[in-house]
Amino acid sequence: MPRGAFRIAYDGRPFHGFQRQPSVPTVEGALFDALRDLGVLGDEADKPPGYAAAGRTDAGVFGLGQTVAFDAPEWLTPRAYNGQLPATVRAWAHADAPTDFHATHDAASRAYEYHLYAPGADLELARAAVDRLRGTHDFRDLSAVSSGNTTRRLRTATVERDGEFLVLGVRGDGFLHELVRRLVSLVRSVATGVVPVERVDSVLTPGTLPDHEIPPAAPPGGLVFVDAAYPGLAFEPDRRGAESVREVFGERATRATRRGRLCRRIAGGVGED
Known part of the structure; x- marks a missing residue:
């Protein structure tokens, strides 16, 4: 099975960090759950063969260029991956990687x-x-x-x-x-x-x-x-995946702006003694 590398964007606020942990939601846990729902990862499997991530982020940290790689079927495009991922986690680009590619160790x-x-x-x-x-x-x-x-x-x-x-x-x-x-x-x-x-x-x-x-x-x-650099590895943006990132995070930005406006209105509407 060929090895695929995926660029992942995420809002880290709903998660207890990137790395999978028992009993709490994490970005990596969401990635594995989606692969299991897609039939790529068996029910008893711990993680996909050859799996590695570019790095770990703490709870609340956002991701744009997080990169994960593993042995993946050719049909697993970012668009297909997003079909089972939560809206806060989006795959938006893909690259065909060598069989010995390691997303952690090969990051320049x-x-x-x-x-x-x-x-x-x-x-x-x-x-x-x-x-x-x-x-x-x-x-x-x-x-x-x-x-x-x-x-x-x-x-x-x-x-x-x-x-x-x-x-x-x-x-x-x-x-x-x-x-x-x-x-x-x-x-x-x-x-x-x-x-x-x-x-x-x-x-x-x-x-x-x-x-x-x-x-x-x-x-x-x-x-x-923001980014993990891999010389010689060409990532191809997925049109639908990139559109999904813009839609999801654009809407979240709009909601945050609206909340901020209302909070300022309330803060400014309280009269002093």
Whole structure:
């Protein structure tokens, strides 16, 4: 059976993270349940043959370029996959992969974005912080990992303003747990004047800061897993799958805008004593 790779988009809020867990809904669990309903995965099978995912995301994190690969029948298109997936999880592109392809180990890089609500933040200070984070560093104090090799390389790191939001984008060879969210917390502290930009250098020198000064993780809801890069693997967008992503997430965006408007109306309608 040929090996297929699928690009997966998802809203992580209804799930307890990406990785399958017993007794709670996860993105991976939804993917496996759909394959079982489609007859691709037997009732007793733990997971599809050759299965691997590009990475794990925490509860509440969104996905755009999450990638899963496994031995799949040729008829399993993104459109067919979506027929059994919940609306919050959509397959939108597919690639024929070599039989030894591994979605985790063969990823040359991964990219994330964080959409940070920071209307008063100084963009130039944020950029100064990001400039110091780019490159190869020991990120022990910017992760939930306390042992082992914590040196990683950020190939790119950028920050732009979009209305009242700062959008931070990073691409690296690999990411430690909570690295991106702690990086965001550090950049926010610099951009709002809470700490000087030199604090970045201290954070990148593990052991020099007391525990209470180590940046905490920013909330997961602003994070998007944007891309996993696989040189030589050509993903073909599925027209119906991509349309489904635009429809489902466009409608969810409209509902969120409406809820925000009503919440502001109620908040502004309460008279002060």
